[in-house]
Amino acid sequence: MPNLSGKHISYWIDSTPTTNFSPLSNNLSVDVAIVGAGIAGITAATLLKRAGKTVAVIESQQISTGVSGHTTAKVTSLHQLIYADLIKNHGEEKARIYAQSNQAAIEFVAKTVAEEQIDCDFSRQSAYTFAETQENLSDIEKEVEAALKLGLPATFVRQTSLTFPIAGAIKFDNQAQFHSRKYLLHLIKQIPGNGSYVFENTKVEKVEENNLCQVTTNRGIIQAQDVIVTTNIPITDEGLFFAKTYPKRSYIIGARIAEDNAPQGMYIGTGEKYYSIRTTPDKDGLLLLVGGGGHKVGTVENTEEKYLDLENYTRSRFDIESIDYRWSTQDFVSFDKVPYVGKLTPLSKHTFVATGFSLWGMTQGTLSGMILADSILGIKNPAADLYDATRATPFASPEGIKKNLEVGTHWIGDRLKGLGKSLVDVAVGEGQLVTVDGDKVAAYRDETGEIHAVSAVCPHLGCVVAWNSGEKSWDCPCHGSRFSCNGEILHGPTVKELKKF
Ligand SMILES: Cc1cc2nc3c(=O)[nH]c(=O)nc-3n(C[C@H](O)[C@H](O)[C@H](O)COP(=O)(O)OP(=O)(O)OC[C@H]3O[C@@H](n4cnc5c(N)ncnc54)[C@H](O)[C@@H]3O)c2cc1C
Ligand code: FES
Incomplete structure (x- = not known):
């Protein structure tokens, strides 16, 4: 086995205290039960409690130790390359709603941080998607054109503060980055009290919808008017979301870097093999986070190679002092590139889900929480139709067919x-x-x-x-x-x- 560098834990988890909310001990009843305490669930819980609902957040492990505790935590509407595709496949109007809802999610996070003075290393940054060679440059140019058409803050640039040359990049101004777990730990603290609860180490096994919804856990039963299932991929199989998405695993390392040597802004590459780059302040200075090596879950056995590749890439491109962290996580990629947010099935009245954030859940999870809270509060959200979880789905897209065939082959x-x-x-x-x-x-x-x-x-x-x-x-x-x-x-x-x- 190769010797891998760095502590094998997410920096976000290592730099924050562990939470200790008690598990569920008595059956109880609330207005809304929220299953899963990542960014989607916690955002929904925050908004619903603010609006006067009683909520119970039920987490099988610890708050924000799932994907939201292992992310790269860029808060941006620049999702690598997406807008040209969205316009082509969904039309300009829907692409615009996608753009606006993701921009609204950035502003929601910024406003929440400012109003509640959350100490979570939030900072405004530019986001870039870059092409290192001429080969991918035309995709960048098309993306700039599409983004401008949709009113996004895009420009084409040839120069960035990366330490290596690039052919060109799309730049979005006024995006953001933060420490996802500091943000979420602040929000979750405000949930308990006045009839609302947070339970950790409480695994939800079943969600049923009758007159009242019933959430069966390994520790007891919670009844609720409405249930939101935000377990990254719904644990409720009825909506078949596992067949409308595929699980993508990816790797991150945290390297110590001197401020003078560090790039400014947040970056992601293009092409077959690409890397994601940002820095974060920590107690000793600055960490450079480099992510990459994405693959479908369960299809690569020797995943240590992925960490080695990240280490080699980082050492060859940046003047780093040491590698302090390594971790990995996964997210579900929607076949039509748009998350699924809303009712679990066309017959559901009170069971809601959010999934398929395609590795962009800091904004998409936030906007999901906003949409789901609005649905339960009876507020019309302008983005709800675009993300409708029960929309006709592209099982028939080439991507969907291929991934589902692969599932059959594995089976x-x-x-x-x-x-x-x-x-x-x-x-x-x-x-x-x-x-x-x-x-x-x-x-x-x-x-x-x-x-x-x-x-x-x-x-x-x-x-x-x-x-x-x-x-x-x-x-x-x-x-x-x-x-x-x-x-x-x-x-x-x-x-x-x-x-x-
Ligand atoms: C490598 C990588 C880098 C990324 N970087 C970025 C980025 O820079 N910017 C960005 O916007 N997005 C990024 N993402 C995506 C983003 O992190 C995710 O989309 C987002 O965190 C998902 O949030 P979530 O609430 O759906 O899931 P989670 O955070 O996983 O929350 C779901 C929770 O549900 C709980 N749960 C599961 N089953 C049960 C059960 N039976 N009962 C009770 N609880 C249960 C889990 O324990 C978990 O805590 C990245 C993703 C990856 C893989
Ligand atoms: S996750 Fe569906 S069969 Fe294993």
Whole structure:
């Protein structure tokens, strides 16, 4: 195994205190139950409580330790390259609503930070999408044209403060960056009290809608008029969101850099292999965050290579002092590039979801919280129709067909993996699929030689999990569920653990 640099934890989590909200201990009833405490759920909870509703935020792990605690935390409407595509595939009017709603989300965050004086390293920054070579330059030029048509603050530039030459970039002014967890920890503190609650370590297993909604957890039942499911990918399968999105995993390192050597602004590249770049102040000065290496969950086993690649790229491009952090996370990419926000199914009256933020959830999660709060409060939100979660969806888009075919291939093909291998074949520090008494087993041998054996069959819809060496986890290539080597859930859509052997 290669020697990887940096502490294996998200900087955002490492630099903030752990929360300790109690788990649910009694059945109770509120106006709105919110399942999942990331940026989407916490934004919705904040707005609903402000409007006088009682809310219960229910989190299976700890507040903001999911994707929102592992993000790059750029708050921008410049989503790499999107506007030319949106205009082409959805029309100019819808593209404009997408642009305006994301710009509104930036301003919502800015206003909240200013009004509540949130100490979360919020700063206004320019955002750039750059092409290093002439090859991708025309895409940048088209994006500038599309963005200007939609009234976005775009310009074409050839010079940036990056330490390496580029062919050209699109620049958006007056965007922002922040410390996502400091922001969310501030907001969540204001939820408990006056009939509202926050529960941690409380896993929601089922959401049912009758006269009242019933949220069944592993600790008791919560009744509510309305339920919002913001678990990154809904744990409620009825809306089939796992088949309208695909899970993309990506990697980040945090490197110490002197202020003089650091770029100003927030950057993302283009092309097959691209990197995301920003800095953040920390207690010792400045960290340069570099992200990249994205792939569909469960399709790369040797993920340590991804960290090595990020390290090599960063050392070759920037004058850094050390690599202090490394972490990874995943988000769900919507096949039509637009998130799904609204009712769970066309028949739902009181169950809402938000997903498919396509790695841009700092704004898209914020705008989801705004739209969902408005829906429950009976306020017409101008962006609600665009994001409608029950809209006719492009199962038939080339991207959708390909990803769903891949799922079918995994469902069948992965069943043959590990045939003929047994526990003795698993080396120290390694995870392998093996066969024990005819059962497909996912086995990991830890550094002490002990075997951790769990069923290899994902309890979501029965695909076979794959080893992820960098995180020592079992990842499902079908819809992105992830499990620890002891079978505990790390990421949905599953609500069931891998069976222990
Ligand atoms: C590498 C990477 C970099 C990114 N960088 C950026 C960026 O710079 N800018 C940007 O805009 N976006 C970025 N994103 C995207 C953004 O971080 C996400 O879209 C956003 O954080 C998702 O928020 P969420 O609320 O949907 O999910 P989460 O933050 O994951 O919240 C969902 C919560 O639900 C909980 N949960 C799950 N199941 C249950 C259950 N059964 N019961 C109760 N609770 C449950 C989870 O524990 C979790 O805390 C990035 C994404 C990745 C992968
Ligand atoms: S996540 Fe759906 S089958 Fe595993």
